[in-house]
Amino acid sequence: MASIKDVAAEAGVSVATVSRVLNDHPSVSDDARTRVLAAVEALGYRPNAVARSLRTDQTRTLGLVISDVLNPYFTELARSVEEEARALGYSVIIGNADERPELQDHHVRTLLDRRIDGLLVSPTDGGSPGMLDAARAGTPMVFVDRWIPGLDVPVVRADGRAAIRDLVAHLHGLGHRRLAIIGGPAATTTGSERVAAFRDALAEYGIPLPDVYIGQGDFQVESGRRVTEGFLDLPEPPEVVFAADNLMALGALDAVRARGLRVPEDLALAAFDDIRWFVHTDPPITAIAQPTGELGRAAVRALVDQIEGRPPPSVTLPARLVVRRSCGEPGEPGTSSSPVRRSQS
Amino acid sequence: MASIKDVAAEAGVSVATVSRVLNDHPSVSDDARTRVLAAVEALGYRPNAVARSLRTDQTRTLGLVISDVLNPYFTELARSVEEEARALGYSVIIGNADERPELQDHHVRTLLDRRIDGLLVSPTDGGSPGMLDAARAGTPMVFVDRWIPGLDVPVVRADGRAAIRDLVAHLHGLGHRRLAIIGGPAATTTGSERVAAFRDALAEYGIPLPDVYIGQGDFQVESGRRVTEGFLDLPEPPEVVFAADNLMALGALDAVRARGLRVPEDLALAAFDDIRWFVHTDPPITAIAQPTGELGRAAVRALVDQIEGRPPPSVTLPARLVVRRSCGEPGEPGTSSSPVRRSQS
DNA sequence: ATCCTCCATGTAATCGATTCCACGAGGAGG
DNA sequence: CCTCCTCGTGGAATCGATTACATGGAGGAT
Known part of the structure; x- marks a missing residue:
């Protein structure tokens, strides 16, 4: 798979210039820009998200840990979460805890290892160790639907x-x-x-x-x-x-x-x-x-607020009969x- | 977040030794091993999956692109896929195409950018450009449930x-x-x-x-x-x-x-x-x-076979009334x- | 005692991006 | 004509891991 070096060689410029074109940095000549773009096209180049994440220390990815994928309520929630996240330029990785605390912990840990930017959780139990650690370590985090009392984590719920x-x-x-x-x-x-x-x-x-x-x-x-x-x-x-x-x-x-x-x-x-x-x-x-869809969207917005340094709101929406x-x-x-x-x- | 360097410093060894302990390489002295393990514990160190993936060129992650999360058939499929993948040491990232070709393409592209090791797809349409490219480029890939005729990609279906x-x-x-x-x-x-x-x-x-x-x-x-x-x-x-x-x-x-x-x-x-x-x-x-669960598991096994260099089987299971x-x-x-x-x- | 082997360990290159810094060219102002 | 700025560009460091290669010491064989 073509890397930024290949593109640089093909376009006859340095990797720095290629990177500038890709991140549309202002100071690049039109000439260089077109040559780089042509090279990108010719090689079918796609930036390696892994490398980028390592350097920038952000993955533009949200983790969502739900209690049970087979429950239609949660799949609807997952859908709206992904939708809103996509609109804001984030991807979502879903972890299904199947109402089992140890599985929940597995997913939280895996997601954290992948250095997701933030975590959306509907906790299965009173709080698995991994999750509590993450919360205390200051990982951006929002609870949806269910929450754990006593933690300073915003809650979005009905x-x-x-x-x-x-x-x-x-x-x-x-x-x-x-x-x-x-x-x-x-x-x-x-x-x-x-x-x-x-x-x-x-x-x-x-x-x-x-x-x-x-x-x-x-x-x-x-x-x-x-x-x-x-x-x-x-x-x-x-x-x-x-x-x-x-x-x-x-x-x-x-x-x-x-x-x-x-x-x-x-x-x-x-x-x-x-x-x-x-x-x-x-x-x-x-x-x-x-209001499941609205809940999911609000949760994503709160999480992204937190990630990007704005104060995240807790949101409570009414349910109706x-x-x-x-x-x-x-x-x-x-x-x-x-x-x-x-x-x- | 603590890195391997911090662990090395804490344990009084080099990063190479730490890495060896973590990947249990044979030639590490018991003394060094215990010191490293203690340091890992003390710092709450967790390896950075992003950095590891960059170096090893594998993410131990599978992409699953399904047509509609709200369809119980697919959520059941997704569940069994995740289960089997976890058993084999892989994670799964789900992309929901909502029966929309352009969304399917978005997810395929995003997953490929993340350098997933393999792709499980239930194609929504006759094959979006991104998917065809991936298939031709030799990305390990398996079709589940639905498939695209004429491509040399194993199919797992009923x-x-x-x-x-x-x-x-x-x-x-x-x-x-x-x-x-x-x-x-x-x-x-x-x-x-x-x-x-x-x-x-x-x-x-x-x-x-x-x-x-x-x-x-x-x-x-x-x-x-x-x-x-x-x-x-x-x-x-x-x-x-x-x-x-x-x-x-x-x-x-x-x-x-x-x-x-x-x-x-x-x-x-x-x-x-x-x-x-x-x-x-x-x-x-x-x-x-x-046999939805079996389908999901067989698909994962076929994909992992392909990833790890074994010939992947196409599987057809009977449905029943x-x-x-x-x-x-x-x-x-x-x-x-x-x-x-x-x-x- | 000498040499060889093997084991534990460290140094440094590497993966693919981003980004700081330096440098040269060219234009503006004195 | 000289100085200073700006702009486009490239070199190189860096992120956090893995791993090839080098090194030094211990122990066994002769």
Whole structure:
């Protein structure tokens, strides 16, 4: 592969001049410029990004460490991150942690070894050693979606509290009184926060959230299934299950179907994270939608601000409730096909 | 950030010795080794991958250019690729082409500039200039899923022909005679091949595939919807629609629902590419499953073979039919709720 | 005791860029 | 006509690693 030396030889100038042309430095004669450009064309020369990075100490690359690529929420996030980064002249390298702390650490370390300019993380656990070191060492870093309390790192996320209040209002309006939640891992902020917000919202209606109605999931389909089965086995099962992410909601749906029960008649269902597939399930699932694309873009902007020496903002965007049919129909008494359960509340 | 020089100084040896310890070269005294290791530990030293790559002319990085990250098929592929690559000591950089040739070209170019060791591509179009150049220049390269005919590049893919024959047999057995297909872009191999295989399979039953039953999609949800609406508007609409990818199948499902029709009673539906969500739709969708994970792993192995100088194999794995309920029930006359259409065949 | 071999180590070149510094030519001003 | 500036250019250092080659000392064979 042709190097800058070959171009210099071909154009009959020094490597310094070639470099100047390539970085359009002002003091280059038109004559030299055209000869260099011709040589570049003739040789099909492309600058070696590795060499350039070594010299300039910047890679124009961002690292993105997400918790689970198979989760549509994160792939959408990844897409918007790449898009915005590209617009700002950066590339993105994605690391998939698969919700496993040691894999997260592997990726953080690998990315740092490659001397990425900045790191975008949605931390899987309470903070792996590698990540904490990086944060303390001053590596430009921004948390997206989830974060680690106590670190001086900007956070870009959605605030779901208002939307959760709306959801509870919606559920209460439909007559539901026994509400359960499938939470995420306690080590993640999104895992614990959503449960707290749900409890607070219920409290406003004087509805308690007993421990048996708090399921412990791990943001994966299987855990949603398992927890829901537990709920259904309860002497007094809940009327509604609210899953703290979309995959667990699908697991819940599956568990309900497996018993030959129906949503929403036998058990209503709602989810955090709206994804396009929820429109196509039966019934369409009521969900809380995050402004995922905007989140990704804001995170990139914050990170690039930090990299380029501007003060990076923390950003919190509102999530919003999207009502579909999985909790019952608003107009009619809705859950009319199972009047027994409903009437007792 | 500490460099190898700092480590050398701290340990009281030369940089050469440090490098030898790090690459566990045999001739280093135990004494020197322990001192170096201690210094590495004390300084939190991590080798600079950029500098190493420049010197060794290898990055131990693979590029993966896929057509659409939002398509679950490709995210699953990406996951298995990263997994296998990691096992073999390589990292992966993903480029999302979003089914746009110019974006594909951008990513190929960027990846090549970074001097990745090899390229895994699922080409969006007939081959962008950058990719063709790379292939001809001898960059280690492997095509996954889709490929470009006429290039001497190994291809790792699934052969769906047998599965499509099974599907047609299944449909024929259920009494369906008017079968339509939503194909992908003609520029992609998977776009045209699946249509051809479908036509061949139909021919075995003496069933023609008229042009009006061949829809032109682009592997996106919206095109599935559009084409299906066209089918439904036909004077004699098909009894079955076979979508050449999962997103178009969802679009089709959507179009059917929007008219208040039912699957499979009013229109049966099948898809190429099985994804986990198909189990959760109503009805669960009959699909042709590719061995996606195995495909990704085989592709990585072929690419690494090529990189490390071994002859890379082309691999073709069989796809298989997964029967669910979207085409009617096997046991009963199945589509009994619309006996009219069925009886006329 | 002498010589050869082998091992541990250091010196320095190298990868492909960027960039500081020096230098010569040419124009402007005195 | 001399001086000073500006401009275009090239030489060479540099980034952080790897590695060929040189060197010196220890130990074994004769």
